[in-house]
Amino acid sequence: MRTKYWIVDKNVDKLENFPQLQEAADLLRKNEVVAFPTETVYGLGGNAQSDEAVEKIFAAKGRPSDNPLIVHIAKKEQLTDFVDHIPQTANILMEHFWPGPLTIILTYKEGTLSQKTTAGLMTVGIRMPDHPVALNLLEQTGLPIAAPSANRSGKPSPTMAQHVKEDLDGRIAGIVDGGPTGVGVESTVVDCTTEVPVILRPGGVTKEQLEAVVGEVLLDPALKDQKETPKSPGMKYRHYAPDAPLYLVDGTKEQIQALIEERQQEGLKVGVLTTEENQHFYKADDLYVCGRRSQLETVASSIYAALRSFDRAQVDIIYSEIFPNTGVGNAIMNRLLKAAGHKMIK
Ligand code: AMP
Ligand code: MG
Numbered sequence: 001m002r003t004k005y006w007i008v009d010k011n012v013d014k015l016e017n018f019p020q021l022q023e024a025a026d027l028l029r030k031n032e033v034v035a036f037p038t039e040t041v042y043g044l045g046g047n048a049q050s051d052e053a054v055e056k057i058f059a060a061k062g063r064p065s066d067n068p069l070i071v072h073i074a075k076k077e078q079l080t081d082f083v084d085h086i087p088q089t090a091n092i093l094m095e096h097f098w099p100g101p102l103t104i105i106l107t108y109k110e111g112t113l114s115q116k117t118t119a120g121l122m123t124v125g126i127r128m129p130d131h132p133v134a135l136n137l138l139e140q141t142g143l144p145i146a147a148p149s150a151n152r153s154g155k156p157s158p159t160m161a162q163h164v165k166e167d168l169d170g171r172i173a174g175i176v177d178g179g180p181t182g183v184g185v186e187s188t189v190v191d192c193t194t195e196v197p198v199i200l201r202p203g204g205v206t207k208e209q210l211e212a213v214v215g216e217v218l219l220d221p222a223l224k225d226q227k228e229t230p231k232s233p234g235m236k237y238r239h240y241a242p243d244a245p246l247y248l249v250d251g252t253k254e255q256i257q258a259l260i261e262e263r264q265q266e267g268l269k270v271g272v273l274t275t276e277e278n279q280h281f282y283k284a285d286d287l288y289v290c291g292r293r294s295q296l297e298t299v300a301s302s303i304y305a306a307l308r309s310f311d312r313a314q315v316d317i318i319y320s321e322i323f324p325n326t327g328v329g330n331a332i333m334n335r336l337l338k339a340a341g342h343k344m345i346k
Pocket of ligand 2: 157
C-alpha cells in the first residue's frame with residue numbers, strides 16, 4: 001500500500017485552513033487508517049465503530065488484541081453516544097482538562113462501538129485531544145476515532161511524522177504531518193468508574209493536577225509493584241524499547257562514567273541518555289541530551305526521540321540517568337522503566 005502524506009501547519013487553527021485534511025477524513029470514513037498529530041504523540045486513527053477499521057489498526061501496529069484503544073472525540077456531546085452514565089468526578093475532570101492529555105475510563109454502552117475497540121471490556125477510555133489538526137480531523141469525520149500511538153507495538157511512541165514513517169510507511173493509508181508533538185508522553189489514563197478515581201497510566205496530566213480539582217486520586221497498585229496485575233491491559237506489555245539493552249542508573253555521574261568505561265573496555269559501543277545540565281560530564285560513544293532536568297516537561301517532550309536515536313546510532317548498550325517521581329517525572333520514569341524492562345542499577 002502506498003501511504004499518502006499531507007503536511008499541515010498546526011499554527012493555523014481555522015477550519016477552512018485545513019483543506020488537505022478532507023482527503024484524510026474521507027479515508028477515515030471509508031474505514032482506512034490514518035496517522036495524525038495530537039498534543040501528546042502521533043495517533044493511528046480509525047473509525048471506532050468499524051471492525052474493519054479497528055482490525056487494520058491492530059494489524060498495522062502488530063498490537064495484541066486484548067489491549068483496548070482510546071476513543072478520540074471532538075465534542076463532549078459525542079460521549080453520550082457510547083456512555084450511559086457520566087459520574088460527577090468525570091464531569092469535573094473533563095471541564096478542567098479537556099481538550100487535553102487526559103483519558104477518562106467510563107462504563108460502556110454495549111453495542112455502540114466495535115468490540116475490537118474496547119477489547120470486549122465493559123468500560124471504554126475516551127479523550128479529547130488538544131491539537132488543532134487532530135480536532136479538525138475528528139470534526140470532519142464526525143466519527144469517534146480509535147487512536148493508539150502510531151508506532152509498531154513495543155517501539156517508542158512517535159513524536160514526529162518521521163517516526164511514524166519509520167514504523168508504518170506502506171502499512172497505513174496516510175500520515176498527516178503537523179510537526180513535532182508538544183507534551184511528548186501519552187495521556188494520563190484515569191478510571192472514573194470507581195468512587196475515588198484511579199490513575200491506570202501516568203501521563204501528560206499529573207496526579208497533583210488531578211487532585212487539585214477532584215481531591216483524592218489513587219494510583220493503580222500495579223504502577224508501583226510489578227507483581228500486581230495492571231487494570232489497564234496495555235500496561236502489562238513491554239513497551240518503548242530501543243534495540244540495545246537499556247539500564248537506568250540510580251547513581252552519581254561518576255558511577256555512570258565508570259560503567260561507560262567498563263563497557264568500552266569490553267569493546268562495546270555505549271549510549272547515554274542525559275540532560276543539558278550533565279551533558280559535558282560523560283565520555284560516551286553516543287550521547288542524547290534529553291531536555292533540562294530543572295524542567296521535566298522538556299525531558300518528557302524528547303524522551304521518545306531519545307530512545308529512537310539510539311537505534312540509529314547502533315549502540316550496544318544504553319545507560320540512562322533517572323528522574324524524580326514528581327509531576328510529569330512520574331510518566332517519564334514509568335516509560336523509562338518499561339523501555340528498560342525494569343533493569344535498574346543502584
Ligand atoms: P495507547 O493506545 O497505546 O496509548 O494505549 C492506551 C492505553 O489505555 C493502554 O494501556 C490501554 O490498555 C489503556 N486502556 C484503553 N481502554 C481502557 C479501558 N477500558 N480500561 C483500562 N485501560 C484502558
Ligand atoms: Mg502506545
